[in-house]
Structure formats: structure tokens, C-alpha cells
Amino acid sequence: MADTRAPAARPLSPHLQIYRPMLTMMMSIVHRMTGFALYFGTLLLAWWFLAVGGPNGYARFTWFAGSWIGRLILLGYTWALIHHMLGGIRHLIWDTGRGLGPTEREWLVAANLIGSIVITLILWGIGLLALGGTP
Amino acid sequence: MSANPHIRTPLARVRGYGSAKSGTEHFWHQRVTAIANVPLTIAAVTILITLLGRNQAAVAQILGSPTIAIIMLLFVASITIHMRIGMAVIIEDYVHDETLKLAALVANTFFTIIVGLTAAFGILRLALGL
Numbered sequence: 001m002a003d004t005r006a007p008a009a010r011p012l013s014p015h016l017q018i019y020r021p022m023l024t025m026m027m028s029i030v031h032r033m034t035g036f037a038l039y040f041g042t043l044l045l046a047w048w049f050l051a052v053g054g055p056n057g058y059a060r061f062t063w064f065a066g067s068w069i070g071r072l073i074l075l076g077y078t079w080a081l082i083h084h085m086l087g088g089i090r091h092l093i094w095d096t097g098r099g100l101g102p103t104e105r106e107w108l109v110a111a112n113l114i115g116s117i118v119i120t121l122i123l124w125g126i127g128l129l130a131l132g133g134t135p
Numbered sequence: 136m137s138a139n140p141h142i143r144t145p146l147a148r149v150r151g152y153g154s155a156k157s158g159t160e161h162f163w164h165q166r167v168t169a170i171a172n173v174p175l176t177i178a179a180v181t182i183l184i185t186l187l188g189r190n191q192a193a194v195a196q197i198l199g200s201p202t203i204a205i206i207m208l209l210f211v212a213s214i215t216i217h218m219r220i221g222m223a224v225i226i227e228d229y230v231h232d233e234t235l236k237l238a239a240l241v242a243n244t245f246f247t248i249i250v251g252l253t254a255a256f257g258i259l260r261l262a263l264g265l
Binding site for chain 1: 166170172173176180184185187188191192194195198207211214215218221222225250253254256257258260261
């Protein structure tokens with residue numbers, strides 16, 4: 001039988017490095033990166049649900065969540081979640097064919113980025129207050 | 136005569152009712168779960184914030200209450216389906232070796248089901264008082 005796997009010496013379409021970086025392009029990459037991070041972040045979510053089952057397990061979880069590395073991961077998790085959610089809403093708007101004009105699309109990605117940072121800070125402000133000012 | 140050489144119409148083919156039995160399901164399911172994820176994430180984050188600073192017994196009681204448990208189960212189901220499709224797209228985009236790609240896609244299916252069922256077990260244990 002003939003080898004059906006021909007060598008792939010065909011010309012390739014230009015990829016990322018040929019384009020000038022633009023905010024919409026960067027935000028597309030960030031959307032994928034936050035989705036990738038959230039994928040592994042669900043391990044923490046599953047751990048939390050399991051840990052609540054008993055006092056010892058819950059103590060281990062809260063010890064980790066309260067450590068500086070735990071706090072850092074949870075802060076990143078919060079931002080990634082909010083950013084990916086707002087980015088998802090942006091993509092759903094774009095799916096309808098709206099908001100794709102030169103000014104609207106720039107406005108949408110800027111709102112996405114600023115909104116995710118602001119909402120993350122607000123949520124952490126509320127969270128730290130709920131913990132009684134002893135973070 | 137039609138210019139279309141296929142017996143099936145383009146609409147029928149894109150709907151995926153042919154022999155492959157698949158068409159745009161992944162695209163569509165990713166959007167359906169994305170829509171579901173928005174209210175479910177807002178609800179889950181709100182619940183989480185109200186639980187901060189409470190002891191284990193209180194957190195277990197609140198998470199195990201029917202409404203909260205159902206919201207959390209829906210949240211876990213929707214995000215894990217969304218995760219599985221999203222990661223499959225990433226794998227298909229970047230992993231070009233056929234064997235490695237197949238292994239990664241299978242691992243993705245296993246990971247998302249294990250994480251989803253583990254989280255669901257944790258919630259159900261609280262709700263059913265096991």
C-alpha cells in the first residue's frame with residue numbers, strides 16, 4: 001500500500017508573530033489562558049466541597065487557603081474566573097454579530113479588562129471584611 | 136438540476152444528522168453552558184462569600200441545604216462540561232502528534248469527569264447528611 005501520509009511541506013498561513021499586537025488579540029489569548037487556569041482551579045473547588053465534610057479536612061483546607069501561597073492562588077483564581085466570565089459575555093455578544101465595529105470591539109475588551117480587575121478587588125474587599133479584618 | 140453534487144442539503148450536513156452523527160454540537164454546547172455559567176457563577180461566588188469566616192459545621196449545614204446544594208450541583212455540572220469542550224479545543228489546536236493528541240483528549244475526558252463527580256459527591260454528602 002502506498003504511504004498516504006504525504007510530507008507536510010505546504011505553505012502555512014501567517015501566525016501570531018507576523019501581526020502587530022492588538023488589545024483584542026491579547027485579550028483573546030488571555031481568555032484562553034484564564035480558561036486553561038480555571039480548568040485546574042476546579043481541583044481546589046472539589047477539594048473544598050470534600051473538605052467541608054469534616055472538621056479536620058476543613059481545618060487543612062482553611063490553613064492552605066489562609067497561607068500566602070493559598071491567598072495568591074485564590075486571588076488569581078478570582079480574577080481568572082471574573083475575567084473569563086466577562087470575556088464569555090463579550091464573545092456571546094460578538095456571536096450575535098454585534099459589537100464588532102472598530103470602536104465597539106476596543107471598548108468591549110477594555111471594559112472586560114478593567115471590569116475584571118475592579119470586580120476582583122471589590123469581591124476581595126468584601127471577603128476580607130467578612131473574615132473580620134483579620135486576613 | 137441543482138449545482139449541489141450532494142444528495143443531502145448543506146443544512147442537513149451542517150446539522151450533523153449524517154453517518155458521523157455529529158456536527159456543531161460542541162460549538163453549541165459551549166455556548167449553552169457559557170450562558171448557564173454566568174448566573175451559576177454569580178450565585179456560587181455570592182454563596183462562597185457569605186460562608187467566609189464561618190466554622191465547618193455552619194458551612195456544611197448551609198452548603199447542604201437543598202437550594203444551595205442544587206445550585207452548586209448545577210454549577211459543577213455546567214462548568215465541567217464547558218471545561219471539557221474548551222480543553223479539547225486547546226488540545227486540538229496545539230497538540231499535533233496524533234497519538235499524543237488522542238491521549239490528551241482521553242485524559243481530558245477522565246479529568247473533567249473525575250473532578251466533576253468528586254465535587255458532586257462532596258455536595259451530595261453534605262445534602263444527604265452521609
